[in-house]
Amino acid sequence: MIRKSLVGAVLAALALSGCAGTAQQDDAKAPQSQSTHNEADVTFARQMVPHHKQALDMAALVPDRTATAAVTDLATRIKKAQGPEIEQLDGWLARWGATPASAHAMPGMPSHESMGGMMSEADMAKLRAAKGAEFDRMWLTMMIGHHEGAVEMANAEIRDGADADAKALANRIIGAQQAEIAEMRKLLDGH
Template sequence: MRKKLFLGALAVASAAVLGACSSNDSMSGMESHSSAPAPAPASGPRAGHNADDVTFARQMIPHHSQALDMAKLVPTRSTNPKVVDLAGRIEKAQDPEIKLMQGWLSTWGASATSTMPGMTAESMPGMMSADDMTKLDAAKGTEFDRAWLDMMINHHRGAVGMAEYELSRGSNPDAKALAQKIIDAQQAEITEMQGLLQQS
């Protein structure tokens, strides 16, 4: 009888020990599995970019900045409410785009300025020279309106050309989407400005 009790107790103890080991093994396996870091999915501007994407952002930032400088001259110099309205829309659209592109360059680990020799702001398509900006600053009324519209049409055409180049050579989907947005918006504004010139 004592032998049977002893064997029964041994069987129960063995089962408990085996169960505990099995449970520990199972938990340790889960811990080992769950502690493995999952690869972070690529997203946003990190989802692939090339040198042309970087160049697009680097060049479009100062290009947009000059458009903002031109737009800010309008309220105190223009006599045409339609020109004032257009300048306000340009400023409202392009300022957030500058911030967006600055964020991309930061994410990409790229400096905001170009390292290409001979590349200056004035060498970009459609950019006004310092003399152009001085003359525009001094103009008033109808003279200002006509000069501003002429300059902004050329400025927009330069931006459209830069954006078209990005569409054909860039690889980042966000940068290419912005390029298409710039093309659509600025081509429509060119048509609008040509109409305003005919009315003035």
């Protein structure tokens, strides 16, 4: 009788240890942290990357085309702010396992020109051809529209997104770009 109890206890212990091993293996396969992003976060990142890249392209035109120190200063600040934001957005897309943003529209997604504030290639060609006060007026006007488009995208992220970091960036974008819009309007009034 003792022998049957001992065998039963050993079998029960083996069965339980097998269950524990399975539970540990299942835990090892589970992601370490649950992502809180949603499709709105992915859309925000995918659209903001090319949007910011175009702002960098526009800012890169400034040194050779303006003599206005305030425009040069603004372009420099735009480059310093938006370059790191592009890296951050690309990092989130990678972390989320999402297809990275592209310089070209993806099937099923709107073209970049249809995103708020994006300049067409014809607009960019006109901007590249301008110099001096004409360039300043054109650049400031286009950049105001460009920033307004970014504010729209950031507001959509705040409204529809789930990722706390993405929403925090959207809030920073709104604050910075609204301040720059006000600054650009003052500069335009001076031209």
